[in-house]
Amino acid sequence: MTEPIVVVGAALLSGGRLLAARRSAPPELAGRWELPGGKVEPGETPQDALVRELREELGVEAEPAERVPGEWPLRAGYVLHVWTAHLLSGDPRPLEDHDELRWLTPDEVWDVDWLDQDVPAVMEAARLAWGRDGSGVR
Numbered sequence: 001m002t003e004p005i006v007v008v009g010a011a012l013l014s015g016g017r018l019l020a021a022r023r024s025a026p027p028e029l030a031g032r033w034e035l036p037g038g039k040v041e042p043g044e045t046p047q048d049a050l051v052r053e054l055r056e057e058l059g060v061e062a063e064p065a066e067r068v069p070g071e072w073p074l075r076a077g078y079v080l081h082v083w084t085a086h087l088l089s090g091d092p093r094p095l096e097d098h099d100e101l102r103w104l105t106p107d108e109v110w111d112v113d114w115l116d117q118d119v120p121a122v123m124e125a126a127r128l129a130w131g132r133d134g135s136g137v138r
């Protein structure tokens, strides 16, 4: 069996807030929110891919920090891995794949309509970043 292709998602953190990005394409994903990122290319580390994707999609420099434990299936042959990352410079703009960005506080993390497959990933990322799932239940 061939290995699944890894899509890396960034739990990008700045000032205690998490960045969510609203997809503009393809039609079946458009309007739903995700962690910015993309496919790891052959020969790339996941961290390299994350830095590249955040530069391309958001125009920012970021530093990957920790892998969020777990992996989440996407469409057939793809799996989502998530890393926390810190914003080093730049102000994120939706340059590619997204039409809106939001910085979410722990209390706001469930205010956006995350892609179904991202919900468990965001839950783990929130737990790692903030020490709880952001739902308000402590």
Ligand SMILES: Nc1nc2c([nH]c(=O)n2[C@H]2C[C@H](O)[C@@H](COP(=O)(O)OP(=O)(O)OP(=O)(O)O)O2)c(=O)[nH]1
Residues within 6 Å of the ligand: 007, 008, 009, 029, 034, 035, 036, 037, 038, 039, 040, 074, 075, 078, 080, 097, 115, 117, 118
């Ligand atoms: N980036 C990202 N993609 C996700 C998430 N959840 C999810 O189902 N996906 C899906 C959407 C896409 O089908 C795929 C990632 O592909 P992409 O189009 O963002 O990646 P890419 O920039 O490397 O793609 P490409 O344009 O080079 O083909 O994974 C997520 O949280 N982040």
